[in-house]
Amino acid sequence: MKSLEEIKKIREEKRKELDLRVNLKADTHEKHILVCRGTGCTSSKSEDIINNFKKLIKEKNIPNVRVIQTGCFGLCAKGPIVIIRPEDTFYAMVTPGDCEEIVNTHLIEGKTVDRLLCKDIDGTQVKRLDDLGFYKKQERIALKNCGKIDPENIDEYIAFDGYLALEKVLFSMSQDEVIEEITKSGLRGRGGAGFPTGKKWAFTKMAEGDQKYVVCNADEGDPGAFMDRSILEGDPHSVIEAMMIAGYAIGADQGYIYVRAEYPIAVQRFGKAIEQAREYGILGKNIWGTDFSFDLNIRLGAGAFVCGEETALLESIEGRAGRPRLKPPFPANVGLWQKPTLINNVETYANITKIILNGADWYAGIGTEKSKGTKVFALGGNVVNTGLVEVPMGTTLREIVYDIGGGIPNGRDFKAAQTGGPSRRMYTKRILGCSNRL
Amino acid sequence: MEEVKCENCKKDEELEKILLQYKQDKDNLIQILNEVQEHYGYIPTPAQMRIAEYLGITLAEVYGVITFYSRFTLKPKGKYNIAVCLGTACYVKGSEKILERVKERLKIDAGETTPDRKIFHRGNKMYRGLRTSTSIYNKRRSLRKSNCTKS
Numbered sequence: 016m017k018s019l020e021e022i023k024k025i026r027e028e029k030r031k032e033l034d035l036r037v038n039l040k041a042d043t044h045e046k047h048i049l050v051c052r053g054t055g056c057t058s059s060k061s062e063d064i065i066n067n068f069k070k071l072i073k074e075k076n077i078p079n080v081r082v083i084q085t086g087c088f089g090l091c092a093k094g095p096i097v098i099i100r101p102e103d104t105f106y107a108m109v110t111p112g113d114c115e116e117i118v119n120t121h122l123i124e125g126k127t128v129d130r131l132l133c134k135d136i137d138g139t140q141v142k143r144l145d146d147l148g149f150y151k152k153q154e155r156i157a158l159k160n161c162g163k164i165d166p167e168n169i170d171e172y173i174a175f176d177g178y179l180a181l182e183k184v185l186f187s188m189s190q191d192e193v194i195e196e197i198t199k200s201g202l203r204g205r206g207g208a209g210f211p212t213g214k215k216w217a218f219t220k221m222a223e224g225d226q227k228y229v230v231c232n233a234d235e236g237d238p239g240a241f242m243d244r245s246i247l248e249g250d251p252h253s254v255i256e257a258m259m260i261a262g263y264a265i266g267a268d269q270g271y272i273y274v275r276a277e278y279p280i281a282v283q284r285f286g287k288a289i290e291q292a293r294e295y296g297i298l299g300k301n302i303w304g305t306d307f308s309f310d311l312n313i314r315l316g317a318g319a320f321v322c323g324e325e326t327a328l329l330e331s332i333e334g335r336a337g338r339p340r341l342k343p344p345f346p347a348n349v350g351l352w353q354k355p356t357l358i359n360n361v362e363t364y365a366n367i368t369k370i371i372l373n374g375a376d377w378y379a380g381i382g383t384e385k386s387k388g389t390k391v392f393a394l395g396g397n398v399v400n401t402g403l404v405e406v407p408m409g410t411t412l413r414e415i416v417y418d419i420g421g422g423i424p425n426g427r428d429f430k431a432a433q434t435g436g437p438s439r440r441m442y443t444k445r446i447l448g449c450s451n452r453l
Numbered sequence: 454m455e456e457v458k459c460e461n462c463k464k465d466e467e468l469e470k471i472l473l474q475y476k477q478d479k480d481n482l483i484q485i486l487n488e489v490q491e492h493y494g495y496i497p498t499p500a501q502m503r504i505a506e507y508l509g510i511t512l513a514e515v516y517g518v519i520t521f522y523s524r525f526t527l528k529p530k531g532k533y534n535i536a537v538c539l540g541t542a543c544y545v546k547g548s549e550k551i552l553e554r555v556k557e558r559l560k561i562d563a564g565e566t567t568p569d570r571k572i573f574h575r576g577n578k579m580y581r582g583l584r585t586s587t588s589i590y591n592k593r594r595s596l597r598k599s600n601c602t603k604s
């Protein structure tokens with residue numbers, strides 16, 4: 016159990032300690048070796064890389080070096096990725112066997128291992144991740160912490176303004192003010208239908224009922240998609256915090272996250288995050304001495320695409336086959352166990368804390384007239400840079416495929432692209448440059 | 454296919470241990486089935502009956518949920534799981550022939566497991582992600598490859 020004062024202290028101290036994660040000129044003798052433990056890099060042995068680094072550092076007795084696991088950096092095609100901070104050197108396609116050379120050359124001699132640097136699309140050698148064309152047109156809001164913090168360490172989340180939005184909401188905003196802020200931001204649901212999030216929150220708050228629920232849809236069943244998965248794996252606390260804010264806004268004290276069992280790393284990390292939040296007294300009764308209580312539980316899916324649909328998902332949480340219910344009534348009025356229920360997607364939640372902290376106007380300033388903010392895409396298929404990208408709404412398909420994706424391998428011609436999973440259409444070359452059709 | 458002996462008929466305590474973690478509330482059915490599936494590799498009939506009894510629901514309800522979700526199986530899964538993509542793109546590239554070959558070599562149909570419990574034929578799923586997020590499906594893909602080339 017930690018008091019609000021103690022959390023503030025952790026934030027301050029840890030932020031100083033982790034300055035080297037974001038500041039190239041950080042005043043420190045320490046070095047942090049960040050190793051990607053996203054699903055892609057993990058399946059190409061990044062766990063062994065971490066163990067090798069730890070072993071070598073111990074054997075060679077190198078002081079002030081820490082090895083840290085992070086979530087997905089985005090450029091999965093070049094994984095496993097290792098980044099050394101504060102200098103921000105970016106090593107691509109590292110194998111467990113490369114660790115020794117990195118330790119000897121980089122850490123001991125202080126030189127870069129040129130062999131493991133990445134080449135950009137135009138052939139130039141790139142030393143920093145941010146210098147890659149891949150990142151230049153991206154804007155990371157939902158993925159802000161992915162690849163920056165250790166997702167299994169709540170202190171690192173707290174260091175980068177974690178649970179600050181919750182504090183702001185609990186101590187200085189009314190329920191209606193929170194909903195108003197989200198409405199003003201123009202955020203729309205990222206689960207597919209694009210329903211205005213603020214409106215949904217308002218409906219659920221207005222619904223009558225003594226018990227209400229907050230649900231997070233992490234069933235992400237579209238083949239090839241791994242946006243929600245990467246957020247849960249790379250920054251689970253941001254979803255917990257946002258669900259708590261939603262709970263406060265609509266008057267719910269219990270949340271459920273429905274995750275597919277096929278996402279074992281996400282389930283494990285999210286479970287650990289819940290435990291840590293409970294331990295710190297962030298989840299629980301009368302949080303920080305306020306009237307607000309909230310707890311959160313995981314429910315596992317069992318492999319049924321249709322359970323991503325919100326009413327089927329509710330059926331599944333209640334322990335039945337996931338057959339969609341008739342709508343209306345909508346879950347906002349009659350949801351989980353017939354109680355008013357707010358359901359949002361993982362990525363929708365991942366935007367909430369940033370909107371609360373930076374203001375609705377800031378968020379509404381990004382994107383297009385009707386679609387605000389950013390969208391995360393899992394980029395796959397015949398493009399050079401497959402991986403996870405986040406771009407402002409209104410970015411054209413051409414920019415995503417060519418400027419970020421690096422175009423088609425071997426300089427071949429573009430034929431077609433599909434956005435938004437199997438239920439969406441194919442886009443051909445003809446409309447590659449139109450932003451309003453995406 | 455030779456019937457694989459249901460191990461939990463003897464070790465019923467294992468099932469009880471799983472059950473005891475959950476309240477006798479039918480909301481917990483899927484959570485329990487997930488654990489039973491994980492533990493035994495499938496959901497044996499006696500276990501189904503015991504779960505139904507424990508939660509106070511009918512066997513039909515338990516069976517209905519098991520057959521709805523693809524993660525649950527009524528027969529044991531194997532050490533390796535194999536699936537052949539019959540999505541449009543793979544189909545035009547001849548995946549049906551691969552499927553025939555898999556069936557012929559392993560002498561099992563979709564949803565069955567080889568007698569040595571090594572290979573489980575998951576059925577013909579559509580893996581549109583296969584070519585896309587290479588690393589994510591790496592494991593599955595290399596497995597597919599090796600199984601197909603061997604056969």
Ligand SMILES: Cc1cc2nc3c(=O)[nH]c(=O)nc-3n(C[C@H](O)[C@H](O)[C@H](O)COP(=O)(O)O)c2cc1C
Binds near residue numbers: 207232234235
């Ligand atoms: C067949 C079907 C599958 C769906 N799958 C998902 C899914 O995997 N993840 C998701 O967040 N929403 C999915 N949805 C949309 C949800 O029903 C719901 O609109 C969404 O979770 C609401 O959250 P949002 O307002 O934050 O977008 C699906 C809808 C349908 C009809």
Ligand code: FES
Binds near residue numbers: 051086090095402
């Ligand atoms: S999983 Fe490592 S970069 Fe995406």
